[in-house]
Amino acid sequence: MVLSKKHSFILLALLICIPIFALVHLSVGQISITPKEFWQSLINFHEHIPNEIIAREIRIPRLFMALIAGASLSVVGLLMQTLFNNPLAGPYVLGINSGSSLFVALSIMTGIPFFASDLGIITNALIGAFLFGLVILFFSRLVRTQIALLLVGLMLGSFISAFVSFIQSASDAQELKVFTLWALGSLQKVEFTQIPLILLVTIIGIIGAFLIIKPLNILVLGEQEAKLLGVNIKRVRLIIIVITAILTGLVTAFCGPIAFVGLAVPNLVRILFKTQQHFILITASLLMGALFILICDIIIQLAEPYFMLPINVLTSIIGAPMVIFFILNRLR
Template sequence: MKSINAYGLSFVFVLMGIVFLSFYGLLYGDIDTDFQDLYLALAEYSDQDVNQVIIREIRLPRILMAIISGAALSIAGMLMQTLFQNPLAGPYVLGINSGSSLMVALGLLSGIGIFNSELGLIGSALVGAFIFGLFILFTASFLRNQIGLLLFGVMLGSFVSSIITILEVGSHAESLKAFSLWSMGSLNGVSIQQLPIICIVFVFTCFLTIFIVKPLNILVLGEEEVRLMGYDVKKLRILVVFVTAVFTGLITAFCGPIAFVGLAVPNLTRMLFKTQNHMLLLVANLLFGAFFLLGCDVVTILFSDTLIIPINALTSLIGAPFVIYILISKLR
């Protein structure tokens, strides 16, 4: 067993990276600010100062959302990969996001007021993600081929996006606008008032994950071993899908679809740390996921003078070649 210190050291480095990127993201952008503005914005906020408003109302929510989204999607990806014993699994490629998108589209485009509220949005995204998660779980019980399952998820995504297109055509201008804005996917859409609820759900779900770490470690050896060690496999699978759905649904509700983070980061951490200890993997995915998406966000800031890159496009740009790399190295 590798000493914990070796892991600890790399965790500290990534943590430092996260802190550095966070400060960068808070201080720089279209308008550059300094540490004094930052201090004032956090400690003695006045909405008369433009710099403070930018930091507190725009940058702080975005940076925190980058950290939370990266961490949540990466942990969700780790859970899916262990559940399906498939390195190609992830919340985006298996279509869990699509479930959220479909439910949010049905809600928003129906024009019924309650679905346009915050809770309505989260609720429909979570329910959609959970239903699609169970659907994938059911499909995986007879579709044993790893690449087959991936294809199934991608097809599910295409199917849902065509339904959404049809819904869009037939809907009112106002609800269409609300949905289009959401579906573009961005870390900018969250206001500071929404942050507490997001943080609470995120932290709660992380704690829930800690309690399934032990059976997940055994699940790596197959479901028979889990049963032999006295766990209820069915309950475990549904719990894993539930946790994944909460992570994915939460992020999809507020940021729209963000692709490939949940596939690339868990693979990266397994390769880097060479372990199947899910407690370590949980921490690693939390930190590396946050670092990865925060890094992507900073890249979009750097280019913001000349080009506004949607975050979803950037993660796909990095994530898709990574999937191809795994495919090729597995098929060989």
């Protein structure tokens, strides 16, 4: 893999921007915390010092989740776009997050204690993402055109929302509040001690994506061509759906359904890098996605004294116009 000068330059720029914005992200907020306090909270944590608690239980997990959510959703979006040969594919557009939403709604509102626990929500989000990945896969075999698949995804999304509303109408105020807060999306739900597990699962998912770069590069030509070149389509499809379910499910479980990142970032990357080499596309989507959510979350935190801006609202405000832009440009 030879990186061109331009590609290495953009990648390097991203690599430099991320730590800079990460530092900005850590430092914004009403209470100022010194670097020393951050360091202390990591290596020698004092439970009685409020600044160290804020650093360890609020700032650091939030930064971590911003990076993970952005990177995961963007890689997943890229994989789906390549699999379906469709620049408008993504976990949100195709209703994969909706699948998670449905199962989380069920879990929060069924009243069964296990389901309402953290582990229950995560498990349900994963199951939901996987099931709806399979549903979309099934429909993608039936429909012939790109537009038809998107319509199916959208319809599936509305169908599930209706279903979720129905569940909501039947649940009590407390459950409703839990679910609504979850659905608005938040990067603040992770605890410090959960970080290693989330990191491990995410890394496994992302390594999985890197392991299939060769079939991904061929899949760009479409499934028929890929088969003729010896790609085992069924296996690659299954791997992509599993990675999608794991990464989307995990992020959705902790942060709620974050819209449009998975769609917008890979497109941005493709336009910037002008390549179909998936080694570059995956790497760049990872970095760009992480940076994107990082910046979104900095905006959110800066706005916090004036008004509440949930992450899902902000990504939709930025993402929806981008989708319209892509549609106008690509599918005329």
